[in-house]
Amino acid sequence: RPFWRRPRGTSPHDPVRDRLREAPPMVVDVQARRPLPPPPLQEYPRGSLPLPPLPGYPKSAPEWSHLEEEDGRKEEEDDLPGGVAACFALCCARLSCSWCLKLAILMVCVQGMFMWGPLSRPLWIPISSDRACDKCDDSDGPPQVLDKRSPMPGGQPSCLRWCESRRDCQAVDWFNGTSWCTLYAAACVHPTATWDGASSFQVALTCHARNGTSGVIIAGQCYTGVQLPTTWSLIAQEVPALLRSPLSWACSLAVALVYTYFSSGLAKRALKPVVTAACTPCTCCMRWTLGGGCWRRLLALSLAMVLWGAFTWRMWGLPPTSVAEALKAPWSELSWYAASAFVFLMVACPSLRSFIVAAFVTAGGVVMSCFNSMAALVLSACFDVSALAGSAAIAGGTVVAGEASAGLLAAGGAAEGA
Numbered sequence: 359r360p361f362w363r364r365p366r367g368t369s370p371h372d373p374v375r376d377r378l379r380e381a382p383p384m385v386v387d388v389q390a391r392r393p394l395p396p397p398p399l400q401e402y403p404r405g406s407l408p409l410p411p412l413p414g415y416p417k418s419a420p421e422w423s424h425l426e427e428e429d430g431r432k433e434e435e436d437d438l439p440g441g442v443a444a445c446f447a448l449c450c451a452r453l454s455c456s457w458c459l460k461l462a463i464l465m466v467c468v469q470g471m472f473m474w475g476p477l478s479r480p481l482w483i484p485i486s487s488d489r490a491c492d493k494c495d496d497s498d499g500p501p502q503v504l505d506k507r508s509p510m511p512g513g514q515p516s517c518l519r520w521c522e523s524r525r526d527c528q529a530v531d532w533f534n535g536t537s538w539c540t541l542y543a544a545a546c547v548h549p550t551a552t553w554d555g556a557s558s559f560q561v562a563l564t565c566h567a568r569n570g571t572s573g574v575i576i577a578g579q580c581y582t583g584v585q586l587p588t589t590w591s592l593i594a595q596e597v598p599a600l601l602r603s604p605l606s607w608a609c610s611l612a613v614a615l616v617y618t619y620f621s622s623g624l625a626k627r628a629l630k631p632v633v634t635a636a637c638t639p640c641t642c643c644m645r646w647t648l649g650g651g652c653w654r655r656l657l658a659l660s661l662a663m664v665l666w667g668a669f670t671w672r673m674w675g676l677p678p679t680s681v682a683e684a685l686k687a688p689w690s691e692l693s694w695y696a697a698s699a700f701v702f703l704m705v706a707c708p709s710l711r712s713f714i715v716a717a718f719v720t721a722g723g724v725v726m727s728c729f730n731s732m733a734a735l736v737l738s739a740c741f742d743v744s745a746l747a748g749s750a751a752i753a754g755g756t757v758v759a760g761e762a763s764a765g766l767l768a769a770g771g772a773a774e775g776a
Contacts, residue, residue, distance in 0.1 A: 445622040451733035452614040455726060460600065460610075461593075468592050477587060480522055481562040483576060490531040490556035491546035501529065502543040509537035518559065529560040547578040562586055617726075666698065 471477045485491065494500050504527055510517050514532050517539035521527040529545035532538070534555030545560035565573050565580035573582035585591065600606050618625045619633065647658045670677065674691045678684040684692070704711045 442624065445618060445624050447733040448621050448625075448730065449614045449618045451726065451729040452617040453610055454733065455729045456610040456613050458729075460606070461597070464593060464596060464600070465589075468589050468596075472589055481586065482518060482559045483562050483574070485529065485545055485558040485560050485577070486549050487557050488552060489549040490533065490540075490551035490558045491529065491542060491549045492531055492540060492556070493549070493551040494546040495548040495550055496546050501546050504541040504543055506538070506540050508533075508539070510539040513537070514557075521561070527561075528563070529558065532557050532559070670694065 491500060504524065507517075507520070510520075512519075514534070517530055517532050520539065521530045521541050524541065526543055527541045529542040531540040531542070531551070533553070534557070536554045538554065546558070549556075549558050563575045564586055565575045567573060567580055567582050571582045572585065573580045574584040574586060575581075576584065615625075615629075619629050620626070647654050673694070674687070677695070678687055704714065
């Protein structure tokens with residue numbers, strides 16, 4: 359203040375008076391002699407928030423208007439053809455990644471069946487169900503006998519496994535009446551032994567005709583109409599069925615739409631009413647479960663355990679109670695138990711959940727960056743967006759670095775929480 363308006367006895371620079379002058383006024387309830395609660399926050403639509411002018415600036419500061427113009431320009435860019443092309447490229451990239459992942463899983467599963475599964479064992483072809491090669495009408499006589507055993511513990515399956523354990527064994531005779539097992543170096547063509555419940559089997563061998571067609575030796579002849587299963591033959595048989603499956607396409611499209619919804623602002627605004635209506639029941643259930651006391655969570659856990667037990671008992675019966683029973687259980691049942699244990703650990707252990715989510719985010723970001731770059735390069739000519747193709751290769755490396763750093767940060771947070 360000027361010296362003629364200043365109160366008497368005050369200096370021009372009083373820190374206490376200046377601090378009190380700058381402090382916001384406090385509304386006090388005179389009757390209760392306590393401060394009133396702050397007024398409720400008022401929500402304003404996007405772009406209409408009243409901003410207070412800064413000291414020394416006019417009422418319409420250019421800095422605030424620049425930020426508002428930038429937000430509006432970003433929304434307008436999403437509505438341009440380039441934004442539509444980028445949204446479509448994200449969907450196509452995720453769809454192609456889904457199908458490549460399906461093919462990779464199919465190849466791994468088929469190869470695992472040939473290495474450790476049921477296809478790792480030789481395939482057996484019955485020579486005769488009521489005759490054995492111990493006596494035959496072949497021109498060369500009976501084949502060479504490698505070994506004999508009687509009685510054979512374990513029955514016919516043990517006899518076949520005994521032959522599989524030897525490289526030079528190609529056929530067996532099994533006499534059910536005496537549990538007699540005979541191993542041969544080659545299979546006979548015309549067996550004639552009929553005593554003691556005789557039967558004979560041979561290992562399926564691949565043969566090739568003169569025109570190069572492969573087949574299987576049956577009764578001494580090469581039958582090209584029968585093929586032994588291989589990795590590529592099974593993949594070639596399953597891929598068309600996978601492409602014709604409506605369920606497979608529905609799952610891939612659902613995953614692509616979810617990825618596009620979370621990655622594109624245009625898709626998020628377009629699908630917001632649908633997503634809100636679909637997620638409302640789940641959101642209400644989660645709020646009801648987590649917002650109440652401990653009894654609500656126990657009720658939800660009990661309901662989940664009852665549903666899990668009913669489904670497990672309906673599909674496979676009672677769970678195995680010993681290691682021997684678990685080893686004899688089918689792969690589908692063991693996979694179900696493993697998946698159930700994994701889900702339980704994810705729910706019960708937050709640090710493990712954070713670590714696994716970080717690992718998936720990192721790996722998914724690295725893989726998806728390649729597909730995003732390829733989709734942008736391919737679709738740039740279709741949509742005539744010049745910037746889309748030019749920035750695709752650069753964006754790939756940027757996304758890889760960003761996703762990797764995000765995953766490492768999340769993993770570090772999980773380790774600190776643990």
